[in-house]
Amino acid sequence: xxxxxxxxxxxxxxxxxxxxxxxxxxxxxxxxxxxxxxxxxxxxxxxxxxxxxxxxxxxxxxxxxxxxxxxxxxxxxxxxxxxxxxxxxxxxxxxxxxxxxxxxxxxxxxxxxxxxxxxxxxxxxxxxxxxxxxxxxxxxxxxxxxxxxxxxxxxxxxxxxxxxxxxxxxxxxxxxxxxxxxxxxxxxxxxxxxxxxxxxxxxxxxxxxxxxxxxxxxxxxxxxxxxxxxxxxxxxxxxxxxxxxxxxxxxxxxxxxxxxxxxxxxxxxxxxxxxxxxxxxxxxxxxxxxxxxxxxxxxxxxxxxxxxxxxxxxxxxxxxxxxxxxxxxxxxxxxxxxxxxxxxxxxxxxxxxx
Amino acid sequence: xxxxxxxxxxxxxxxxxxxxxxxxxxxxxxxxxxxxxxxxxxxxxxxxxxxxxxxxxxxxxxxxxxxxxxxxxxxxxxxxxxxxxxxxxxxxxxxxxxxxxxxxxxxxxxxxxxxxxxxxxxxxxxxxxxxxxxxxxxxxxxxxxxxxxxxxxxxxxxxxxxxxxxxxxxxxxxxxxxxxxxxxxxxxxxxxxxxxxxxxxxxxxxxxxxxxxxxxxxxxxxxxxxxxxxxxxxxxxxxxxxxxxxxxxxxxxxxxxxxxxxxxxxxxxxxxxxxxxxxxxxxxxxxxxxxxxxxxxxxxxxxx
Numbered sequence: 001x002x003x004x005x006x007x008x009x010x011x012x013x014x015x016x017x018x019x020x021x022x023x024x025x026x027x028x029x030x031x032x033x034x035x036x037x038x039x040x041x042x043x044x045x046x047x048x049x050x051x052x053x054x055x056x057x058x059x060x061x062x063x064x065x066x067x068x069x070x071x072x073x074x075x076x077x078x079x080x081x082x083x084x085x086x087x088x089x090x091x092x093x094x095x096x097x098x099x100x101x102x103x104x105x106x107x108x109x110x111x112x113x114x115x116x117x118x119x120x121x122x123x124x125x126x127x128x129x130x131x132x133x134x135x136x137x138x139x140x141x142x143x144x145x146x147x148x149x150x151x152x153x154x155x156x157x158x159x160x161x162x163x164x165x166x167x168x169x170x171x172x173x174x175x176x177x178x179x180x181x182x183x184x185x186x187x188x189x190x191x192x193x194x195x196x197x198x199x200x201x202x203x204x205x206x207x208x209x210x211x212x213x214x215x216x217x218x219x220x221x222x223x224x225x226x227x228x229x230x231x232x233x234x235x236x237x238x239x240x241x242x243x244x245x246x247x248x249x250x251x252x253x254x255x256x257x258x259x260x261x262x263x264x265x266x267x268x269x270x271x272x273x274x275x276x277x278x279x280x281x282x283x284x285x286x287x288x289x290x291x292x293x294x295x296x297x298x299x300x301x302x303x304x305x306x307x308x309x310x311x312x313x314x315x316x317x318x319x320x321x322x323x324x325x326x327x328x329x330x331x332x333x334x335x336x337x338x339x340x341x342x343x344x345x346x347x348x349x350x351x352x353x354x
Numbered sequence: 355x356x357x358x359x360x361x362x363x364x365x366x367x368x369x370x371x372x373x374x375x376x377x378x379x380x381x382x383x384x385x386x387x388x389x390x391x392x393x394x395x396x397x398x399x400x401x402x403x404x405x406x407x408x409x410x411x412x413x414x415x416x417x418x419x420x421x422x423x424x425x426x427x428x429x430x431x432x433x434x435x436x437x438x439x440x441x442x443x444x445x446x447x448x449x450x451x452x453x454x455x456x457x458x459x460x461x462x463x464x465x466x467x468x469x470x471x472x473x474x475x476x477x478x479x480x481x482x483x484x485x486x487x488x489x490x491x492x493x494x495x496x497x498x499x500x501x502x503x504x505x506x507x508x509x510x511x512x513x514x515x516x517x518x519x520x521x522x523x524x525x526x527x528x529x530x531x532x533x534x535x536x537x538x539x540x541x542x543x544x545x546x547x548x549x550x551x552x553x554x555x556x557x558x559x560x561x562x563x564x565x566x567x568x569x570x571x572x573x574x575x576x577x578x579x580x581x582x583x584x585x586x587x588x589x590x591x592x593x594x595x596x597x598x599x600x601x602x603x604x605x606x607x608x609x610x611x612x613x614x615x616x617x618x619x620x621x622x623x624x625x626x627x628x629x630x631x632x633x634x635x636x637x638x639x640x641x642x643x644x645x646x647x648x649x650x651x652x653x654x655x656x657x658x
């Protein structure tokens with residue numbers, strides 16, 4: 001009677017221990033991200049500024065009005081948006097890896113990136129000058145819709161041809177739709193080469209122009225999508241044993257896959273529409289967590305949210321100060337920092353299992 | 355590029371001429387628009403090209419301004435100035451030139467501003483001459499190109515007249531600019547993600563001529579087209595903001611004022627966010643005079 005009791009307690013405490021560490025890391029990353037930049041208040045004044053914003057707290061940080069404006073209107077929305085984008089991409093990546101049972105999958109697998117890129121290209125080519133006075137900026141909207149349409153197309157193609165090996169067919173359909181969208185985008189760019197630089201700078205990621213409006217725009221989608229994905233973490237664990245096996249255990253595999261794909265696509269499209277294509281986060285962060293904390297989705301998904309946010313906030317810091325006062329594109333930084341780090345982790349893990 | 359050296363005599367000739375006629379014009383830059391500024395209708399050499407294809411908007415403007423417009427049979431899709439180009443405007447791409455499409459116009463000279471795609475070699479293989487005018491970094495190089503182009507297309511006098519007109523107008527603008535104790539600072543915006551230019555670029559050199567100080571020079575990076583951080587721009591608080599992204603990106607003084615954190619900038623509150631013409635800002639044709647005048651007007655507005 002005494003034996004089974006300690007086991008659950010240990011699991012729970014171990015999981016919350018990881019969550020506490022990850023939350024602390026995110027808080028540190030946030031603070032660090034808020035403190036470092038090419039302008040604005042001296043770094044040690046930033047925590048005081050943050051304290052001052054808390055209800056019932058009034059601290060004189062000594063920052064000038066301009067410095068305060070830089071911090072709150074330019075840097076903070078950027079840090080917050082980086083956090084949201086990082087969290088969403090790594091959560092979507094982890095969920096995709098679970099539902100397709102394939103470690104090489106990233107959130108852009110089913111065509112979101114190519115579709116969003118095509119949508120953005122269309123708006124830029126059609127001439128943004130004439131659309132600037134519209135009540136809604138059509139650029140993120142077109143990217144968002146483009147991403148959704150591409151994945152819908154992937155799903156229709158996959159569903160039309162793959163009854164038995166549904167996941168594999170879906171992945172292949174994603175490859176096909178991605179190629180198609182990329183081809184159309186390339187064709188449009190070829191015909192309108194004068195917009196190449198604009199499209200290029202959209203693709204490289206646009207955290208540098210983040211505003212609170214961007215944050216407000218994506219937050220609802222990310223909250224809904226994130227909520228749905230997190231709610232599926234146990235079912236994703238069931239899927240780990242295999243689709244047929246999960247089916248025989250009574251798990252509604254097709255419905256789980258559809259729900260996860262829809263939720264992850266919605267969230268990914270939303271963040272891509274304001275941030276451009278930021279690579280590597282969606283595939284690297286979940287793997288890193290697997291190495292450190294195990295492969296259970298019950299732990300993986302919440303940790304992906306926290307550490308994905310922390311990672312992208314930190315990755316954006318070199319982007320701001322590396323070539324100060326010029327910018328280094330965030331997509332470059334994530335891959336440049338991420339790839340070597342990833343290799344080190346991979347290596348040390350191999351050493352451990354040997 | 356061997357041709358370049360042979361053309362030096364023409365350049366020198368033009369330069370002497372410039373020095374000689376400095377200040378003879380009242381300063382109007384209508385040379386930029388009219389096909390033959392001084393009514394040059396003198397005979398052109400018999401071997402001068404009669405079927406020119408221009409794949410460079412800057413050089414299209416030059417060709418029409420030196421009176422060679424009637425020799426032009428086709429221009430690329432972006433050569434939309436002067437209005438006379440309408441008759442010869444084609445779908446030809448300056449960025450992805452296609453030899454077959456170009457050869458369909460049976461040119462005897464193709465004018466380009468960039469040979470990175472190796473188009474000149476392909477054209478040479480089918481017996482078509484190419485003239486290359488790379489993007490300049492100084493105004494003198496622009497004058498040299500106009501003189502060279504004038505020699506190449508048999509419009510030496512038109513080219514000399516244009517250079518003389520441009521340089522006298524520019525001298526007048528520069529000498530008329532107010533002397534400033536403290537140089538005004540400016541930010542030149544290329545697109546709405548804050549790409550900018552340093553003073554090493556041609557467009558940057560125009561601002562330098564009027565004694566303006568470029569905030570982007572602080573980057574000291576290896577690129578002359580840095581992407582500035584918003585924090586930096588706002589903190590630098592430039593006296594003038596020049597928008598060279600009004601056409602590409604629909605940016606205006608109003609949209610700049612609406613950017614979070616920008617509403618308190620000196621340039622915004624004093625109405626010194628100047629909407630420029632993207633096309634002129636990215637070309638180095640005769641209309642650089644207009645651009646320089648727009649800068650001078652903006653400076654006068656600040657000093658006012």
